[in-house]
Amino acid sequence: MTNQPVISIHQLNHYFGTGKLQKQVLFDINLEIFAGEIVIMTGPSGSGKTTLLTLLGGLRSAQSGSLNVLGQELCQASQNSLVQARRHNGYIFQAHNLHGSLTALENVQMGLEVHGIFSKPERHHRAAEMLKQVGLEERINYYPADLSGGQKQRVAIARALVSRPQIVLADEPTAALDKKSGRDVVDIMHDLAKQQGCTILLVTHDNRILDIADRIIYMEDGRLSKQPESVAISQ
Numbered sequence: 001m002t003n004q005p006v007i008s009i010h011q012l013n014h015y016f017g018t019g020k021l022q023k024q025v026l027f028d029i030n031l032e033i034f035a036g037e038i039v040i041m042t043g044p045s046g047s048g049k050t051t052l053l054t055l056l057g058g059l060r061s062a063q064s065g066s067l068n069v070l071g072q073e074l075c076q077a078s079q080n081s082l083v084q085a086r087r088h089n090g091y092i093f094q095a096h097n098l099h100g101s102l103t104a105l106e107n108v109q110m111g112l113e114v115h116g117i118f119s120k121p122e123r124h125h126r127a128a129e130m131l132k133q134v135g136l137e138e139r140i141n142y143y144p145a146d147l148s149g150g151q152k153q154r155v156a157i158a159r160a161l162v163s164r165p166q167i168v169l170a171d172e173p174t175a176a177l178d179k180k181s182g183r184d185v186v187d188i189m190h191d192l193a194k195q196q197g198c199t200i201l202l203v204t205h206d207n208r209i210l211d212i213a214d215r216i217i218y219m220e221d222g223r224l225s226k227q228p229e230s231v232a233i234s235q
């Protein structure tokens with residue numbers, strides 16, 4: 001971990017809708033996340049966690065305040081800049097979003113295709129290597145329908161990390177998994193992230209995985225607040 005922030009947010013506000021229907025969902029968010037840090041964001045349903053994650057990932061555009069990711073200001077950024085910014089991130093979601101018509105290997109290769117810098121054999125090699133690292137070397141030619149929930153999520157992790165992104169954004173990656181699979185998945189994410197030196201921001205309601213965090217932040221009613229006792233890591 002270094003003391004260089006890769007994500008720096010100041011006085012960020014976000015609204016959905018316009019006119020009378022406008023609703024503010026994020027209020028005066030201030031946050032710095034440092035290179036190599038694993039940060040878990042928790043808090044009640046509807047408090048704004050996913051909204052903040054999507055703004056950070058350049059998946060929607062931030063309206064007011066400042067949101068600097070890897071030195072690039074995303075607030076009021078053009079669609080083109082947001083598309084560029086997305087390329088620096090890996091994404092892991094609750095619903096793994098794998099393509100059902102592609103094998104595990106082809107799904108992971110897609111994580112490299114957007115970069116357009118690797119030859120086909122190189123993509124094959126890197127994707128196979130990544131699947132080996134998540135323990136799926138025997139299943140590289142399986143289709144998602146033939147994999148368990150935990151295995152699918154491991155493919156999604158391999159796809160997110162294969163391009164060695166500087167930032168990984170994960171939204172409820174264990175929500176659909178049983179206890180053991182959930183634990184395996186976050187342990188793999190943790191180990192690979194530490195190996196690659198990437199920064200992870202992970203949104204979860206799953207208290208069982210809080211111990212992988214270097215830091216836990218808490219969102220309530222659109223505001224980041226001090227972590228209440230109830231979500232403190234119990235060890």
Ligand SMILES: Nc1ncnc2c1ncn2[C@@H]1O[C@H](COP(=O)(O)OP(=O)(O)OP(=O)(O)O)[C@@H](O)[C@H]1O
Nearest residue numbers: 016017025043044045046047048049050051052219
């Ligand atoms: N596209 C949208 N249009 C309008 N309102 C939205 C939109 N997306 C989210 N909201 C609202 O913004 C608020 C924050 O939602 P968000 O999904 O960020 O919360 P969350 O903390 O991630 O919730 P959960 O833990 O249930 O996933 C909620 O009131 C939600 O209804």
